[in-house]
Amino acid sequence: MKPAFRGDPQPIVKINGLWHFYYLYNVDYPDANGTAWKLLTSRDLIDWHDEGIAIPKYTTPNGDPWSGCVVVDHDNTAGFGKNAAVALCTMPLPGGQGTTRWFSTDDGHSFTFDQVVMTNPNAGNQNITDKVFRDPRIIWMEKERCWVMVLAEIGKIGIYSSKNLKDWAYLSGFMCGHLGTIECPTLFPITARDKHGRFKGERWIMLCSANGYEIGFTTGAHYWIGHFDGHTFAPDEPSGRWLDGGSDFYACAVWGDHPVTSVAQEAYYAVSWKNNWDYARDLVNLGYYGEYTKFRTLSLIYSNKKYILTNNFINSTDFFNTNYITYVFNHTLTSNTSFHLPDIHKNNTAITITFEKEEKSPWPKDITLDFQLGTSSPLSFILSPHRNNVNLKRDGAGATPSKNIAWTAERNAPLQFGNSVTLTALLSEKSVEVVFNDGVLSMTSLVFAKPKIGTSQISLSNGTCLIKNLIITNT
Numbered sequence: 001m002k003p004a005f006r007g008d009p010q011p012i013v014k015i016n017g018l019w020h021f022y023y024l025y026n027v028d029y030p031d032a033n034g035t036a037w038k039l040l041t042s043r044d045l046i047d048w049h050d051e052g053i054a055i056p057k058y059t060t061p062n063g064d065p066w067s068g069c070v071v072v073d074h075d076n077t078a079g080f081g082k083n084a085a086v087a088l089c090t091m092p093l094p095g096g097q098g099t100t101r102w103f104s105t106d107d108g109h110s111f112t113f114d115q116v117v118m119t120n121p122n123a124g125n126q127n128i129t130d131k132v133f134r135d136p137r138i139i140w141m142e143k144e145r146c147w148v149m150v151l152a153e154i155g156k157i158g159i160y161s162s163k164n165l166k167d168w169a170y171l172s173g174f175m176c177g178h179l180g181t182i183e184c185p186t187l188f189p190i191t192a193r194d195k196h197g198r199f200k201g202e203r204w205i206m207l208c209s210a211n212g213y214e215i216g217f218t219t220g221a222h223y224w225i226g227h228f229d230g231h232t233f234a235p236d237e238p239s240g241r242w243l244d245g246g247s248d249f250y251a252c253a254v255w256g257d258h259p260v261t262s263v264a265q266e267a268y269y270a271v272s273w274k275n276n277w278d279y280a281r282d283l284v285n286l287g288y289y290g291e292y293t294k295f296r297t298l299s300l301i302y303s304n305k306k307y308i309l310t311n312n313f314i315n316s317t318d319f320f321n322t323n324y325i326t327y328v329f330n331h332t333l334t335s336n337t338s339f340h341l342p343d344i345h346k347n348n349t350a351i352t353i354t355f356e357k358e359e360k361s362p363w364p365k366d367i368t369l370d371f372q373l374g375t376s377s378p379l380s381f382i383l384s385p386h387r388n389n390v391n392l393k394r395d396g397a398g399a400t401p402s403k404n405i406a407w408t409a410e411r412n413a414p415l416q417f418g419n420s421v422t423l424t425a426l427l428s429e430k431s432v433e434v435v436f437n438d439g440v441l442s443m444t445s446l447v448f449a450k451p452k453i454g455t456s457q458i459s460l461s462n463g464t465c466l467i468k469n470l471i472i473t474n475t
Contacts, residue, residue, distance in 0.1 A: 005029035006290035008067045009249035009271050015108040030242040034064035063092035067135040078165040080335040088136045095123030096131035117166050135184045140261040152182040167340035172232040180211030186254045189264035192300040202264040204228040209250050212216035218406045221252035222273045222450045245413025246443040248274050270296040278406035312439030316442045320473050328470040341456040348475045352424040362461025369455050397447025415441045
């Protein structure tokens with residue numbers, strides 16, 4: 001069967017007790033363009049069933065369906081019936097990107113086109129080449145009894161309201177022009193807790209996928225913590241933060257155990273496109289047509305008088321529920337010898353390590369983890385306690401599909417070490433996903449190499465520390 005190109009994931013939604021996962025899908029790539037909405041369904045977010053195409057491409061004069069969202073209209077605000085599934089998505093339209101509305105009569109398995117509900121305000125401006133007006137994401141406001149939409153626009157995230165999912169009124173714009181082209185914005189409220197589980201208020205999260213080249217980053221998911229009064233979003237910090245420090249965590253889609261409304265939830269789920277538009281087309285030459293990250297859980301933690309949105313695996317202990325496991329406990333590392341990691345030789349490996357500072361010694365300058373995934377240079381993580389930083393180096397690890405700096409550049413991200421640091425990593429022949437300290441930092445990057453037995457290692461520079469515990473499983 002010919003592989004199909006997979007693009008943006010859409011926010012997963014529960015319809016009549018069944019989780020629906022829509023994603024952009026082009027079975028004709030690279031011979032022809034255009035995406036459809038492919039559908040997978042699940043009862044437990046683990047086992048997924050292919051349900052085929054939910055929204056086909058090129059069946060209207062408006063082009064193909066791009067990203068958006070599906071909501072369950074419990075109160076029949078749109079007139080398609082109580083609990084109808086309604087999709088809003090971007091389509092290219094003759095005059096530029098706009099928002100279209102679709103409805104379903106079979107619990108979200110297929111959709112019928114209804115109408116264009118938003119046209120591009122810059123349709124007639126010939127001086128603008130990229131008329132960004134895309135990727136509607138919607139929440140229900142309980143007090144106001146209306147829908148609120150966030151929409152990616154030129155230099156900002158537009159905020160709109162509607163009573164019927166058709167007539168949309170502009171409320172305000174959250175300016176973020178320093179992040180280049182904005183895509184896939186999301187707005188949601190969340191409960192904050194401290195490390196003891198004590199309630200620390202509620203905040204709103206504004207999240208989008210964006211371009212960070214002006215600030216030394218690549219594309220990724222960027223978020224702000226702040227307040228939303230039903231009209232305007234006000235961030236606590238104007239600069240915001242990156243949700244993942246790697247190179248391939250884009251088009252992040254967020255959903256909850258319950259429909260996303262103005263009522264804060266304790267945590268949310270997230271999934272991202274494991275790819276980067278700077279080299280996505282080049283990767284097809286390696287047989288890679290796009291995949292998605294492991295599902296994550298997003299929680300808001302209050303620590304040291306500030307809020308942090310953590311990005312963790314949903315249940316990382318499940319990775320180690322297998323008979324083929326290696327354990328190491330209380331092993332002292334020194335700069336004199338390297339510690340060889342055992343049994344990293346399968347296509348999929350899960351590893352969790354806790355490093356601990358020796359009681360009477362400072363942290364070493366660097367802790368380097370070399371994951372030898374092939375016959376070329378290793379994939380390296382360099383943990384630098386004195387700089388409170390983690391560095392990911394992949395440029396020589398396996399195939400190099402692109403000379404673009406987005407592929408070759410080392411990725412750096414801040415991490416506070418304290419007296420210990422824990423990482424959980426998922427390694428495969430295509431990628432690495434690593435979470436530090438229960439999601440305070442995550443780093444997701446593609447890497448293409450065949451595994452090689454027996455050469456992965458941990459080494460130190462100038463010092464000593466303890467491997468408190470290390471668990472490896474090959475699946």
